[in-house]
Amino acid sequence: GAGVSQSPSNKVTEKGKDVELRCDPISGHTALYWYRQRLGQGLEFLIYFQGNSAPDKSGLPSDRFSAERTGESVSTLTIQRTQQEDSAVYLCASRLGRMNTEAFFGQGTRLTVV
Amino acid sequence: TQLLEQSPQFLSIQEGENLTVYCNSSSVFSSLQWYRQEPGEGPVLLVTVVTGGEVKKLKRLTFQFGDARKDSSLHITAAQPGDTGLYLCAGEAIGTASKLTFGTGTRLQVTL
Numbered sequence: 001g002a003g004v005s006q007s008p009s010n011k012v013t014e015k016g017k018d019v020e021l022r023c024d025p026i027s028g029h030t031a032l033y034w035y036r037q038r039l040g041q042g043l044e045f046l047i048y049f050q051g052n053s054a055p056d057k058s059g060l061p062s063d064r065f066s067a068e069r070t071g072e073s074v075s076t077l078t079i080q081r082t083q084q085e086d087s088a089v090y091l092c093a094s095r096l097g098r099m100n101t102e103a104f105f106g107q108g109t110r111l112t113v114v
Numbered sequence: 115t116q117l118l119e120q121s122p123q124f125l126s127i128q129e130g131e132n133l134t135v136y137c138n139s140s141s142v143f144s145s146l147q148w149y150r151q152e153p154g155e156g157p158v159l160l161v162t163v164v165t166g167g168e169v170k171k172l173k174r175l176t177f178q179f180g181d182a183r184k185d186s187s188l189h190i191t192a193a194q195p196g197d198t199g200l201y202l203c204a205g206e207a208i209g210t211a212s213k214l215t216f217g218t219g220t221r222l223q224v225t226l
Contacts, residue, residue, distance in 0.1 A: 004156070033214060042120070042202055042219035043157070048212075056213055091156055099212050100145040100164055103204070105156025 002026070006092050006106035013082055013113055021077040021109045025094030032069055033093045033103065034077050036061075043091065049075065050097055082113045117141060118203055118217035126223045127193055135188045135220045137203035146179055146186040146205040149216075157202055157216075193224045 005024040013019050025032050030051045035043040045059035049069040060066070064082075069075040079086055089110050093103040121136045137146065145164045149157035161170050163179035163186060170177045174197075176189040186203055203217040 031212060035216065040200075040219075040221060043204075043216035045213070045215055048214070050212060056211075058213075093156070093214075095214075097212070099206055100147075100162055102147075102159045102162070103149075103157075103214055105158075107154065107156055 004092060004094055004104050004106035006090075006109050008109060009107065010110045011112070013111070015084060015113055016081055018078065018080045019082055019111065021079075021090050021092075021111070023075045023077070023092030023094075023106060025073070025075070025092070026104055028072075028096070029094035029104070030072050030097035031095045032075050033095075034067055034075070035091045035093070037089045037091055037108070039088075046077070046090075079111075082111075084113045087111055087113045117207060117215045118205065120201075120203060120217040120220045122220060123218065124221045124223075126225070129194055129224055129226050130192050131224075133190050133193060133222070135190075135201055135222075136185065137187070137217050138185045139205075139207075140184065141207040142183050143205035143207055144183075146183075146203055148177055148186070148188055149202045149204060151200040151202060157200075190222075193222075195224045195226060198222055198224050 007022045032049045034046040047067045048056040064080045067077045089108040091108045093105045095103045147162045148160045151157040161177045166181045166183045168179045174191045201220045
């Protein structure tokens with residue numbers, strides 16, 4: 001497709017389970033970002049991939065969170081041993097690898113931990 | 115601590131009123147962007163401002179980048195119900211190598 005695609009769109013999981021969220025960026029976009037958005041709030045930076053450089057993981061809230069990206073394509077965000085506080089919308093964005101360019105977002109994955 | 119603070123956090127106004135949203139930081143940014151997000155969707159870019167002191171207009175929306183490139187404002191003239199949404203500023207602080215950071219958000223509701 002032409003846009004950023006995220007899956008699943010909704011995920012309900014039990015506390016303590018692991019979850020994997022997927023992001024397919026726009027072809028040719030070397031930069032990929034993951035954000036977390038709690039209800040009615042702004043976007044909390046989690047991790048940033050740029051080409052083959054080491055990712056910027058400075059926003060990951062704990063070692064239960066990890067992310068990978070295969071080359072300049074698909075990325076997965078994994079949350080291990082989920083907690084209720086992990087409930088949020090997880091947004092992925094991609095952009096060209098130049099400063100000041102537009103970030104294109106997927107529709108997000110709504111994660112609910114029960 | 116949030117790098118980009120927005121104010122107000124929430125704004126409810128009637129159609130036809132004017133409003134201003136502020137985005138402030140203690141850091142210097144190479145550029146600032148404004149996005150609007152509607153329920154169930156990802157944010158969509160409205161504008162990018164790059165030069166200190168720059169003013170850009172998009173129909174009834176006016177965006178300004180502060181002279182020191184630490185702050186920005188969004189002014190909406192004669193608000194309409196279609197302007198309702200979450201407004202987010204975002205930027206790349208100098209020295210952060212294209213790490214795009216978002217503000218705390220301003221939720222705008224425009225009623226008839």
